[in-house]
Each structure stands twice: as structure tokens, then as C-alpha cells.
Amino acid sequence: xxxxxxxxxxxxxxxxxxxxxxxxxxxxxxxxxxxxxxxxxxxxxxxxxxxxxxxxxxxxxxxxxxxxxxxxxxxxxxxxxxxxxxxxxxxxxxxxxxxxxxxxxxxxxxxxxxxxxxxxxxxxxxxxxxxxxxxxxxxxxxxxxxxxxxxxxxxxxxxxxxxxxxxxxxxxxxxxxxxxxxxxxxxxxxxxxxxxxxxxxxxxxxxxxxxxxxxxxxxxxxxxxxxxxxxxxxxxxxxxxxxxxxxxxxxxxxxxxxxxxxxxxxxxxxxxxxxxxxxxxxxxxxxxxxxxxxxxxxxxxxxxxxxxxxxxxxxxxxxxxxxxxxxxxxxxxxxxxxxxxxxxxxxxxxxxxxxxxxxxxxxxxxxxxx
Amino acid sequence: xxxxxxxxxxxxxxxxxxxxxxxxxxxxxxxxxxxxxxxxxxxxxxxxxxxxxxxxxxxxxxxxxxxxxxxxxxxxxxxxxxxxxxxxxxxxxxxxxxxxxxxxxxxxxxxxxxxxxxxxxxxxxxxxxxxxxxxxxxxxxxxxxxxxxxxxxxxxxxxxxxxxxxxxxxxxxxxxxxxxxxxxxxxxxxxxxxxxxxxxxxxxxxxxxxxxxxxxxxxxxxxxxxxxxxxxxxxxxxxxxxxxxxxxxxxxxxxxxxxxxxxxxxxxxxxxxxxxxxxxxxxxxxxxxxxxxxxxxxxxxxxxxxxxxxxxxxxxxxxxxxxxxxxxxxxxxxxxxxxxxxxxxxxxxxxxxxxxxxxxxxxxxxxxxxxxxxxxxxxxxxxxxxxxxxxx
Numbered sequence: 001x002x003x004x005x006x007x008x009x010x011x012x013x014x015x016x017x018x019x020x021x022x023x024x025x026x027x028x029x030x031x032x033x034x035x036x037x038x039x040x041x042x043x044x045x046x047x048x049x050x051x052x053x054x055x056x057x058x059x060x061x062x063x064x065x066x067x068x069x070x071x072x073x074x075x076x077x078x079x080x081x082x083x084x085x086x087x088x089x090x091x092x093x094x095x096x097x098x099x100x101x102x103x104x105x106x107x108x109x110x111x112x113x114x115x116x117x118x119x120x121x122x123x124x125x126x127x128x129x130x131x132x133x134x135x136x137x138x139x140x141x142x143x144x145x146x147x148x149x150x151x152x153x154x155x156x157x158x159x160x161x162x163x164x165x166x167x168x169x170x171x172x173x174x175x176x177x178x179x180x181x182x183x184x185x186x187x188x189x190x191x192x193x194x195x196x197x198x199x200x201x202x203x204x205x206x207x208x209x210x211x212x213x214x215x216x217x218x219x220x221x222x223x224x225x226x227x228x229x230x231x232x233x234x235x236x237x238x239x240x241x242x243x244x245x246x247x248x249x250x251x252x253x254x255x256x257x258x259x260x261x262x263x264x265x266x267x268x269x270x271x272x273x274x275x276x277x278x279x280x281x282x283x284x285x286x287x288x289x290x291x292x293x294x295x296x297x298x299x300x301x302x303x304x305x306x307x308x309x310x311x312x313x314x315x316x317x318x319x320x321x322x323x324x325x326x327x328x329x330x331x332x333x334x335x336x337x338x339x340x341x342x343x344x345x346x347x348x349x350x351x352x353x354x355x356x357x358x359x360x361x362x363x364x365x366x367x368x369x370x
Numbered sequence: 371x372x373x374x375x376x377x378x379x380x381x382x383x384x385x386x387x388x389x390x391x392x393x394x395x396x397x398x399x400x401x402x403x404x405x406x407x408x409x410x411x412x413x414x415x416x417x418x419x420x421x422x423x424x425x426x427x428x429x430x431x432x433x434x435x436x437x438x439x440x441x442x443x444x445x446x447x448x449x450x451x452x453x454x455x456x457x458x459x460x461x462x463x464x465x466x467x468x469x470x471x472x473x474x475x476x477x478x479x480x481x482x483x484x485x486x487x488x489x490x491x492x493x494x495x496x497x498x499x500x501x502x503x504x505x506x507x508x509x510x511x512x513x514x515x516x517x518x519x520x521x522x523x524x525x526x527x528x529x530x531x532x533x534x535x536x537x538x539x540x541x542x543x544x545x546x547x548x549x550x551x552x553x554x555x556x557x558x559x560x561x562x563x564x565x566x567x568x569x570x571x572x573x574x575x576x577x578x579x580x581x582x583x584x585x586x587x588x589x590x591x592x593x594x595x596x597x598x599x600x601x602x603x604x605x606x607x608x609x610x611x612x613x614x615x616x617x618x619x620x621x622x623x624x625x626x627x628x629x630x631x632x633x634x635x636x637x638x639x640x641x642x643x644x645x646x647x648x649x650x651x652x653x654x655x656x657x658x659x660x661x662x663x664x665x666x667x668x669x670x671x672x673x674x675x676x677x678x679x680x681x682x683x684x685x686x687x688x689x690x691x692x693x694x695x696x697x698x699x700x701x702x703x704x705x706x707x708x709x710x711x712x713x714x715x716x717x718x719x720x721x722x723x724x725x726x727x728x729x730x731x732x733x734x735x736x737x738x739x740x741x742x743x744x745x746x747x748x749x750x751x752x753x754x755x756x757x758x759x760x761x762x
Binding site: 028029035038039042043045046191192193194195198205207208209210211212213216217220221223224225226227228301305306307308309311312319323335336339342343346347350351354 | 392395396399400403410413414416417418420486487488489490491494500501503504505506507508509510512513516697701702704705707708715719722728729732735736739740743744
């Protein structure tokens with residue numbers, strides 16, 4: 001409650017006496033009869049909800065110990081379960097002695113994300129850095145690079161799992177989907193009818209069907225399309241589906257940016273004698289992409305959450321791995337803990353991204369820029 | 371393609387000509403698409419032949435043997451695959467239609483609450499929105515299924531409203547029994563709606579002509595209630611409300627919503643409503659403060675300001691993103707498979723496992739989803755042009 005009072009006190013900060021704050025609070029929370037009722041109802045809801053939730057999650061919770069101890073006390077959450085299964089949820093079935101590889105991969109990813117948060121560091125070098133990092137991430141996970149063992153033995157993708165797979169799918173889906181999205185967006189605005197209709201068909205068909213059907217198609221139908229004897233790894237097929245999906249959604253965001261750019265920019269570029277590629281690369285795309293960065297981040301959030309859908313074809317991402325951990329006979333009966341933990345992890349990541357996108361939106365919008 | 375001949379040395383090569391280049395590029399793309407299709411199609415035929423299957427829709431007439439727990443049409447496992455898929459589609463539609471209705475109501479309600487001047491209320495709603503929007507929908511669906519499964523047994527069913535029971539077996543609600551009276555009442559309701567619309571139009575025209583405002587909503591409400599009741603009286607039957615009652619180990623009477631359906635609907639509505647609430651909030655906020663002040667200066671009441679001035683302008687901003695939320699809800703209903711509700715996707719999945727006719731089933735499924743999306747989008751576009759800014 002104390003922190004709620006802070007923004008109200010702010011306008012009268014010059015001479016904030018106890019009386020003035022109290023008046024402001026009273027007007028805000030009990031100004032009219034209706035407002036008073038609303039305040040009371042809200043307080044009642046909080047009173048009914050918060051103590052049991054906090055009691056379960058914090059005060060009565062067991063943070064360490066065994067399943068038996070948790071079950072004996074059966075009062076609060078058994079976080080010992082998460083403590084026990086945490087690294088399994090991160091690495092899945094990846095061979096124990098090789099876990100340093102996915103661990104390095106996740107650290108590399110975190111460093112890249114950390115660097116990308118600073119707008120001062122946004123440059124071409126950062127994009128090249130991401131490209132290099134994603135190749136390195138792949139080599140770290142797989143262990144080999146075109147058959148050459150670099151980090152020890154190859155680990156087949158069926159042993160990959162946990163948070164590493166979630167990150168892997170998201171990073172590669174976006175890294176490969178992004179260029180495709182730009183091509184699709186440009187194609188959709190092209191004057192060449194065949195190119196235009198091809199891009200429209202791809203974008204609309206992909207956006208018109210659920211992601212699960214596309215994943216399903218990649219898992220079941222794609223093998224039928226390939227010549228006999230040729231197989232593509234299942235994870236990579238899913239990766240392909242996810243890439244197409246993210247490309248179609250990002251393409252519409254990029255198209256918004258292309259449409260939002262004034263005609264004058266196109267005409268000015270042409271009058272300078274730039275050809276199509278130069279015009280797009282040097283004039284149009286930098287502005288269009290920059291304009292839509294907040295929308296892109298929002299799309300990233302949606303796509304990141306959608307990585308959980310791989311559950312339907314039995315790929316072990318973070319959520320599915322946690323669910324699998326529920327099947328451990330020693331640790332039966334703690335689904336709530338697993339789901340709350342998974343929800344919290346996704347929430348922290350997505351909420352962080354969305355707060356960041358809001359800040360970017362503020363910083364990049366022309367009205368607030370001075 | 372040799373266009374540079376000795377006679378016109380210095381004339382640019384064909385690839386410097388914009389039209390020729392465009393034509394060549396398009397021809398190449400077309401060729402690539404056709405070639406890829408031919409390549410894939412021939413692979414498909416060899417692969418299917420190797421598995422002892424043939425491409426075609428003949429399997430649709432065969433008996434499916436898929437048990438579908440709840441279906442809107444009479445269905446038994448001995449029915450054909452076509453009928454099983456239809457039952458699945460109807461289950462999808464059931465979730466989509468109810469979902470879109472509920473999501474609109476809940477989303478608008480929450481969006482307005484989010485704008486409340488009471489920080490406690492807007493904060494609570496904001497917390498709900500942020501939590502729901504930033505966690506994956508699959509996780510939420512599984513959560514709701516767990517919630518519905520942890521409900522008490524039938525004997526100790528929760529009874530939140532008279533006639534409504536919540537238990538492990540799902541939700542039981544009272545419904546009207548289907549008889550002649552109910553059929554007549556339905557016709558009466560249609561007449562009532564027509565009469566109400568006509569009355570409102572008359573009042574509108576009257577106000578346009580004279581400026582005098584007629585309060586007609588009580589009359590309209592009267593039409594909507596009395597006409598169905600009167601129509602039901604015309605028949606020998608009576609309107610019977612079938613209320614669920616505990617008999618032995620199960621309920622008798624009423625309509626049942628399975629835990630899976632309830633979990634799916636709850637999960638999707640709660641998830642999508644958070645997005646709709648944000649859309650409604652930003653829509654209302656997009657209408658300038660001056661509009662409120664001007665309407666107050668005209669002496670309009672708060673309710674009429676909202677209805678006549680703010681909402682029509684806010685709708686322009688709200689409708690396009692709202693459409694994509696409806697589409698998202700419909701598409702997300704395919705996640706039913708995660709919690710075991712048999713929608714189109716789930717039935718298709720089983721059909722593929724049983725027949726191996728992956729391509730045909732996926733083709734049907736994707737076409738249906740695509741058509742559903744296009745129909746929803748087209749319908750909402752019609753509505754959008756009606757609310758869009760009329761530029762003169």
C-alpha cells in the first residue's frame with residue numbers, strides 16, 4: 001500500500017504534509033460512494049487472495065528436503081522439487097558430463113542479449129556478432145561442425161531438452177526468420193504481380209492457420225515430401241516450421257513500417273539515382289525497421305511464448321521438460337509447483353521484454369524525442 | 371536472349387531493362403514454385419506407394435472408430451471419418467463462438483476497469499493483464515485443466531449459483547428443454563428482436579427530425595421478453611427449465627460442459643480477454659480529452675457521452691486489432707489437444723495416426739482453419755467499414 005501512495009504524493013511533493021497526503025488518499029480511494037465501494041471490494045479481494053497465495057508460496061513452503069518431508073508437512077509449496085529438478089529443466093537429457101556445452105551456449109546467449117539491450121551498441125557489428133554467436137551456439141549444442149568434432153562428441157538432437165531447446169528454437173527461428181520476413185514484406189509491396197501474389201499467399205496462409213498445424217505439417221508431412229532415403233532431423237523440421245511462422249508474422253510488422261514511411265523518402269532515394277537494392281538498403285529499410293522496433297519486440301514476445309507449442313510433437317522444451325519431471329516416481333504429485341515455476345520463468349522473460357519495448361517506444365517516438 | 375547485336379553496339383544489355391528484368395525474375399519464381407511442386411508431388415507418390423497408401427479422399431467414407439466424448443451432432447465411433455472430422459469442426463466452432471462472445475464482454479469490462487480512477491482497481495486489473503499476457507497460453511490451459519480436475523467429486527459439487535454445479539465431471543447448467551414451446555419461443559425472440567430494432571430506428575428518426583429524445587429501451591426490453599413468452603403460450607406445451615439434480619452418483623437433467631471444454635474455454639477467454647482489455651483501453655484513451663469536455667458542455671450524461679461520442683470514435687481504433695484477437699482465439703482453440711478436448715485438430719491427429727493419410731487430412735484441416743480465418747476477417751471488415759471514419 002505504501003508504494004501505491006507514492007505516485008499520488010508526487011504532485012504535491014513541494015509541500016507534502018501528512019494532512020495533504022491523507023486528503024489526496026481519501027479523495028482517490030473514498031472520494032465518492034461508488035469509489036469507496038470499489039476500494040472496499042478490491043481490499044476484500046486482496047485480503048481473500050494474497051494471504052493464501054503468499055502462505056502457500058512463501059511462508060509455509062519447503063525450500064529444501066525430500067519429497068517425503070514435503071508430503072508429511074503438506075501445507076505449502078514444495079520448492080525442494082524445483083531445487084531438485086532445476087538443472088534437468090535447463091538441460092533436459094543432455095549428457096551430464098557435456099553439460100558445460102549448453103551452459104556455455106546459454107551464457108553466450110545471455111551476453112548477446114545483454115549487449116543488445118544498450119541502444120548505444122546497436123550497429124552492424126552487433127548483427128554480425130549475433131550471426132557468429134548463433135553459429136557458435138549451434139556448434140556448442142551439436143558438438144560438431146560439418147562433421148568435424150570441435151567440442152567433443154556429437155550429441156543427437158533427441159537428447160536436447162529444457163530451457164536450452166526453448167532458447168535454441170527462439171533464437172534460430174528469429175535469426176533465420178528475420179531476413180525472410182524482410183524479403184516477404186518487400187515482395188508483398190512489389191509491383192511484380194507474380195512476386196507480390198506469391199508473398200501474399202505465403203503470408204496469409206501461414207497467418208491464417210494455427211502454429212500447431214504448421215508444426216504438425218513439418219513433423220509428419222515434410223518427410224513425405226522428401227526423396228526416399230533423405231531425412232531431416234525432427235528438431236530442425238520443427239525449427240523450419242517455426243521460422244516460416246515467425247517470418248510471416250514479422251513480415252506484416254515490417255510491412256507496417258514500409259507503409260508508414262513517407263512517399264518522399266522513396267522518391268528522394270530514386271532521384272539520387274539509387275537502384276532498388278541501394279534504395280531499400282540505405283534509405284527505406286533502416287527507417288522502416290527502426291520505426292517498428294517496438295512492434296517487433298511485441299511480436300518476439302508472442303513468438304517466444306509460442307515455442308511452448310512444440311509440446312504437441314514431443315520436443316522437450318522448457319515447459320515439457322518440467323512436465324516430464326513430474327513423472328519422476330520419487331517426486332510424484334507436485335504439478336502446481338512445476339507450473340507456477342514455469343509460469344514465473346516465462347513471465348520474467350516476457351515481462352522484461354515488454355517493459356523494454358515500452359521504454360524503446362518512448363525513446364524512439366518522435367513526439368518525445370528532443 | 372541475345373539482344374546485343376553488332377548493329378547497335380552500346381545499347382544496354384537486356385538485364386538493364388527494368389521490364390525485362392521483372393519478367394525474368396517472375397518467370398524464375400514461377401518456374402521454381404512449379405518445379406518444387408512437381409518434385410514434392412512425385413516424392414509423395416513414391417513415398418506413399420512405399421507405405422502401401424494411395425493419395426485420395428476415399429478414406430473419408432471408412433468407419434473412423436474414433437471415440438468423441440462430446441459432440442454437437444449424433445456421433446458414434448462407427449461413423450465415417452468425414453463425420454468424425456465434422457464433429458471435431460463443430461467442437462472447434464463451439465469453443466470459437468462462445469469464446470469470442472465471452473472475450474468481448476470480459477475484455478471490454480476489464481478494459482474499462484483498467485481506466486478506473488481508483489488506483490487499487492486499475493492496479494489489480496493491470497496485474498491480471500500483465501500476468502496473463504506474459505505467460506504462454508499452453509501453460510494456462512494446462513493450469514485450468516488441473517484446476518477443473520481438482521474440483522470436488524459429484525457428491526460434493528460446488529453450487530455457486532442456483533442450478534449451477536461445478537464438479538470433477540465439469541460444469542452443469544440449467545437449460546430449456548427442447549419442445550414445441552421452446553421452438554415457438556425462439557421464433558418469438560426473433561420477432562422481438564425485429565420489433566425492438568424497428569422501435570429504436572423509429573425513435574432515432576424521430577429524434578433526427580424533431581430533436582426530441584424518446585426513451586424506448588423499456589419498450590424494446592418488453593418486446594424481447596414478452597414476445598417469446600407469448601409465442602410459447604400458443605402451443606400446448608409449456609416452457610420447461612431442465613435443472614440438474616443430484617441423483618445417485620451423477621446429475622440428471624441440465625446441460626453438461628465437460629472439464630476439458632470448460633478448461634479450454636476458460637483458459638482461452640481469460641488469456642485473450644487480457645489482450646482485448648488492452649486494446650479497449652488504448653482505444654478509449656485514443657479519443658481526445660476535448661471530446662469528453664465538449665460533450666459535458668452539451669449537457670450529455672456520462673453514459674450517453676460514452677455511447678454516443680467516445681465509443682463510436684474508439685471503435686475505429688479497437689475493431690482491427692480486435693479482429694486479430696478473434697482470429698487468435700479461434701486458432702489457439704487447436705491447443706485443445708494438449709488438454710484432451712476433441713476439436714478439429716485433435717480428431718485430425720487421430721485420423722492421421724489411424725489411416726496414415728497425413729497429406730489429405732492436413733490439407734482439409736488447414737483449409738478449414740484458413741476459411742474460418744478468412745470468414746471472420748471478412749465479417750469483421752464489413753463491420754470495420756461501418757465504424758470507420760467517413761471521409762468526405
